[in-house]
Amino acid sequence: MIVGIDLGTTNSLCAVFQDGQPVIIPSSHGRSLTPSIVGVLDSGELLVGDAARDLRVTRPQHVASRFKRLMGTQETVSLHSKQLNAAELSSLVLKSLKQDAEAYLGEDVTDAVITVPAYFNELQRRATKLAGELAGLRVNRIINEPTAAALAYGFHDRDAEKNLLVIDLGGGTFDVTMMEVFEGTLEIIASAGESTLGGEDFTDRLLGHVLQTMQMHLESAEIRLPLMVSRLRDECERAKRQLGNVEQIDIRIPEDDGHFAESPRTVSITTALFSEIVQPLLERVRRPIARVLRDAGLSPDQVEDVILVGGATRMPVLKTCVREIFDQEPLCTHNPDEVVALGAAIQAALLSNDEAVQDIVMTDVCPFTLGVEITKHIGGHDVEGFFLPIIHRNTTLPVSAEEIVSTVRANQREVVIRVYQGEHRKIEGNLSLGELRVTGIPPAPAGVPIRIRFTYDLNGLLEVEALVDSTGRKFSTVLTNHAQHLSKKEIEDAVSKLQDLKFYPRDEVENQQLLRFSERVLGEISPQERQAFEEIIDSFEIAMASGDPSYFQQVRAFLLERLSELGFPHDSGEGSAE
Structure with a gap:
């Protein structure tokens, strides 16, 4: 059995393609989300998911989280008496997802499609694949998260013809992908992003502001008062989520031991203040969006739909930022937490040649x-x-x-x-x-x-x-x-x-003959015409090396047309410039 897995910074999910539809597999706790958190008890017993998340508040030094950001590096995380790298920690999350999937499906799960941020480099992708192998999975494909999200949307809207932008802001990573959808085909045009920007950073900005009002710095406070900071971070996360529904919220300040007094101190945060606090992060959001538009050669008004993916896109400040750029309301018709995993399951169905997805064609780009x-x-x-x-x-x-x-x-x-x-x-x-x-x-x-x-x-x-x-x-x-x-x-x-992909017209004798013929013609035409014609020859040489058949044929046809206009028509033989 092959499943689709969204291995996230904050939460991870598993999905399977069943009866013609992608379906989220619930965890052993009955939830769709499994926190990407690993903890260890004094006994040495490892905890993954919800149990580890609960431990993070009371014993933060026994818990590892946000390790996805360390993928592809040599850094390790100290977990009680253990030293584990990001691939090893991620494998524990994947193993938990694998066990939940086997319990749900009633059969062994051996293969998986795992998603990664589009902007992950080769080392990060390799570490993700290693994590899958350590969890006992054969990783059939590593797929970009925005591509997976687009697959989920394209699966349910196959007749659409539009330019579609996916904005994927998860707990710890940010991706932007432009694609064209037509006749069941999803063609990726451009991708950009940051692998160290996500919802957790918005929480940290808010946490830093609250600590600043207390004359404290985040890094030093985490060392001196880990229990207080851990509890306060949870309070800031709660406040961040609720600020979308209320104009103002009071954040409770825990005592140094992490507990709340009967009447705790509070810091009031308004939506306007929160927007001001996170403006530097929103600027970082804008840059990859602008880069994708440049690479795609499109203006904001040429984008028909903007799709929000990832739990952090629920923040009103993010939606406002997107509205300002595109002058339209972004779409969120599928659960932003689940859509990437659903797309991974559809990719798994494509690899399995499932009849339900035979009419879907997907292209991707080199990020x-x-x-x-x-x-x-x-x-x-x-x-x-x-x-x-x-x-x-x-x-x-x-x-x-x-x-x-x-x-x-x-x-x-x-x-x-x-x-x-x-x-x-x-x-x-x-x-x-x-x-x-x-x-x-x-x-x-x-x-x-x-x-x-x-x-x-x-x-x-x-x-x-x-x-x-x-x-x-x-x-x-x-x-x-x-x-x-x-x-x-x-x-x-x-x-x-791969050999079928290679289109190298420079290797063809007739194209070499055409190049030599054109170079001889260059020596016979008037000086006034020489520069313009030499530029056409240069373009022909560039086209021969481009590997693009359509571009090459256009340039070749133009060269032949110009030769005829100059009075030197070229046939398929060697030709002459007499």
């Missing part, structure tokens, strides 16, 4: 840019460590693309192609994914060209190829990253399918 390290000649010196993008962020998957690099020294016999993921100009700010060694380059002056091709699919398989034109030798490697759940045979099959 980060993929590229290689290069050397630049600056100020008379060769400077290493620069990043050359090959597949840009928000490129629709699957995709194949190419760039040309060259040797930097005379008689250079070897090149190490180092692959990175990220948006920084230099590799030191990006994430290393692996490398490919190119050897046997013949002795020659600096500048021997090497063509690098990236081919990337929805499973997370990245094939890296290097072609040395002067020798015809090809070098390649496959970086599986978060697709490591695939068997060797499945990887071989997936790599075979």
Whole structure:
């Protein structure tokens, strides 16, 4: 049995596709939400979920929460006498969900689709997959949370044709995804976000303000008075939730031991004050939204529907922020806490070829840019460590693309192609994914060209190829990253399918002939026409390396048309410029 799991910062959920519909699986406590909290008793017994949440108030040092933010790092959490990393802690939550699902379904649960924030990098996705494996699950697919939410909406509205924006603000992460919906197809256009922004931060801002009125600082108070801060955080969380329904609320101040006096001190918070307190967070919300609109090439008035996902989107201040940007009321027709898990279950049904979802087609994008390290000649010196993008962020998957690099020294016999993921100009700010060694380059002056091709699919398989034109030798490697759940045979099959993606018209003889013919024509036309025609030739070379069949055909047709206008029609043969 395969299930869909929303592994959240604050709460996690599990869903299954049954009788043509996605269904939330209740926990052993009868709730849809399982708190993503792990605790340990003095006896060493581990607690997960609701029991651990209750322990957090009375014995915060025995409890770990919000560890999703540590995914992909080497940091560990001290849990009583244990040291556990984020993947290990997450595996305990996943194991609890697995046990609840098996009790509900009456059969073994062996496979899962697990959601992650769209802006999770490869290390974070890999850690999520590891957590699933530690919980005894075979992770069939890692899917982006906004994509899962859109799947749930698209499943119930398959005939829609619109531009749809998903704003996903959970307990600890924030994602924005733009997509186009048409004829049962969900095409992701652009994604952005922050993996360290969520509802918990709004609670912490409110907590910090209350402590400030008491002449205390949050970090020092947590160390000196952990029980008081733990109880006060619960009070602030309650106040944050209620401020949507009331104009003012009194937050009770606990004593140093975490208990409330018979007549406790209070701090009054109005909705206007809360909005002022969290303005820096709302600015952080606005930035990824603006980035997605830029990447998608759309203005706010071109977005038909704005969908809110994640429990933190219930906050009125968030809804007001969204209304100000898009001048429309955001939609929340499905439970924002559950919609991602429901979408994960639909993705599981797609992987299982369930008849109920055969008419749904989904595309996704590469959330980060993929590229290689290069050397630049600056100020008379060769400077290493620069990043050359090959597949840009928000490129629709699957995709194949190419760039040309060259040797930097005379008689250079070897090149190490180092692959990175990220948006920084230099590799030191990006994430290393692996490398490919190119050897046997013949002795020659600096500048021997090497063509690098990236081919990337929805499973997370990245094939890296290097072609040395002067020798015809090809070098390649496959970086599986978060697709490591695939068997060797499945990887071989997936790599075979990648070959079908490759569209490299530069390799075709007729296109090389057309390029040479055009270059000869360039030497025969008038100087007034030369610059404009050379720009067309440049565009043709760029199109040959783009890997985009539609774009290439458009540019090729334009080049042929311009040749005819200049009086040099080109046929399918070598042609001449006489």
